[in-house]
Amino acid sequence: MAFYLIMSLGAAAGLFFLAGADFVGAMQLMIYVGGTLVLLIFGVMLTAQGPFISMKTRGGDWILAALLAGILLALLIPAAFSVPAWRNRASPEYLAGVHERPATSAPLAMGLVGARVDRLAEADVNRREGMSGYLLPFEIVSVHLLVVLVGAA
Incomplete structure (x- = not known):
């Protein structure tokens, strides 16, 4: 049931x-999808203890998982490099106008890659080069801590 709630909330986000x-x-x-997902993870961790203790993974399962992961990686890497906007670094003309478009996801994306969104309007190229934010490392550490918490249970 919770999985369908996550899917419907994700679909609502897609509509937005x-x-x-x-x-x-x-x-x-x-907020909604992430919060529901964390509640689902904690619910599974706290209630289902018996079946996970006796679960064994055979060698063939690891081989199948590695094969499927390799196939997926072989499909995703060419698809990612085929996007023309991802081939070159963002031009200064595009970066200069990001702060003027608050209704788009461009400031959020620039923050995730480490740019300080509050200083994107800098006219001096040298001052803009040294900008770095900590949003992406923070997100990586938070996901890592969640994985450690789930793995420790």
């Missing part, structure tokens, strides 16, 4: 993205 309300869609994903 399609409607052009990127900020509302991102908040829908982070």
Whole structure:
């Protein structure tokens, strides 16, 4: 049941993205979908203890998982490099106008890759080069801590 709730909330976020309300869609994903997912993980961790203790993984399962992961990686890497906007670094003309478009997801994306969104309007190229934020490392550490917490249970 909770999985279907996560899927429907994710679909609602997708509708917000399609409607052009990127900020509302991102908040829908982070608050509602993320919160429901964390509650689902904690619910499984705290209630289902018996079946997970006796679960064994055979060698063939690891081989199958590695094969499927390799196939998925072989499909995703060419697809990612085929996007023209991802081939080159963002031009200074594009970065200069990001702060003027608050209704788009561009400031959120720039923050995730480490740029300080509050200083994107700097006219001096040298001052803009040294900008770095800590949002992406923070997200990586938070996901790592969640994985450690789930693995410790």
